[in-house]
Amino acid sequence: MSAPRTGSVPERLIAAATAxxxxxxxxxxxxxxxxxxxxxxxxxxxxxxxxxxxxLGEIYGRVLRMQAERLEKIADGGGPVADRLRDAAADVVVTSIANFDQARVFFRSVDHLAQDKQREVRAERRRYHERFRALIEEGQGAGVFRADVSADLTVHYFFGSVHHLGTWYDSSGALDAEQVGAGFADLLLRSVLT
Structure with a gap:
C-alpha cells in the first residue's frame, strides 16, 4: 500500500486509517x-x-457532521414537506455512498470503540435521526404523511436500510449512488404518503 504523503498530518492519518x-x-x-x-x-x-x-470516531464523525449540515439546509429550505423528505432521504444515501469506506468502517467497527466514545458517536447519530424524524412528524401534522405508523418506526426502518448499504452496495454494479438514493427516497415516500 502506498502512503498518502500529501495534505496535512491529520488528513493523512485519517486517509491512512480509513484505508x-x-x-x-x-x-x-x-x-x-x-x-x-x-x-x-x-x-x-x-x-x-x-x-x-x-x-475511528473522527472518520465517521466527519461524515456525520457533513450529513447533518446538509440535512439542516434541506429541512429548513422551505417547499412541500414531501419534497424535503425525499431530498433528505436521497441525500443521506448519496453521501453515504460517496464516503463509502468511512461509513462501512464505522458500522463494522463501532462496537470496538470504548463505551464513552460509542455513546458520543451514537448521540450525534441520534440527533441526526431526530431531525429527520421531525420532517416526518411535520408531514404527519400537515396530513400529508400517514399517522398510523409512528415516525420513530419509520426512521428506524429507513436508516436500518441505509446502514445496511455497506453489505451489498458495489460501485461497479448496475446502480450508481444517485439511482440508489432516488430509489430509497421513492420507497420511503411511497410508504409514508397518505
Whole structure:
C-alpha cells in the first residue's frame, strides 16, 4: 500500500486509517501501521488523536457532521414537506455512498470503540435521526404523511436500510449512488404518503 504523503498530518492519518480499517478491520490494524502508511511518527499521531479510537470516531464523525449540515439546509429550505423528505432521504444515501469506506468502517467497527466514545458517536447519530424524524412528524401534522405508523418506526426502518448499504452496495454494479438514493427516497415516500 502506498502512503498518502500529501495534505496535512491529520488528513493523512485519517486517509491512512480509513484505508487500513476498510481493508483489514479496525481491530486488526496497529497504530504503527497507520503512522507508517501516513508517513508520520507516532508522536505526530498522538498530537492530533489520543488513540486509535479517536481516529475511528473522527472518520465517521466527519461524515456525520457533513450529513447533518446538509440535512439542516434541506429541512429548513422551505417547499412541500414531501419534497424535503425525499431530498433528505436521497441525500443521506448519496453521501453515504460517496464516503463509502468511512461509513462501512464505522458500522463494522463501532462496537470496538470504548463505551464513552460509542455513546458520543451514537448521540450525534441520534440527533441526526431526530431531525429527520421531525420532517416526518411535520408531514404527519400537515396530513400529508400517514399517522398510523409512528415516525420513530419509520426512521428506524429507513436508516436500518441505509446502514445496511455497506453489505451489498458495489460501485461497479448496475446502480450508481444517485439511482440508489432516488430509489430509497421513492420507497420511503411511497410508504409514508397518505
Amino acid at each position: 487500513l480499517f476498510a481493508d483489514k478491520g479496525f481491530d486488526r490494524v496497529a497504530v504503527q501501521e497507520v503512522v507508517d502508511r501516513a508517513g508520520v511518527t507516532k508522536g505526530a499521531m498522538y498530537h492530533y488523536f489520543g488513540s486509535k479510537d479517536d481516529l
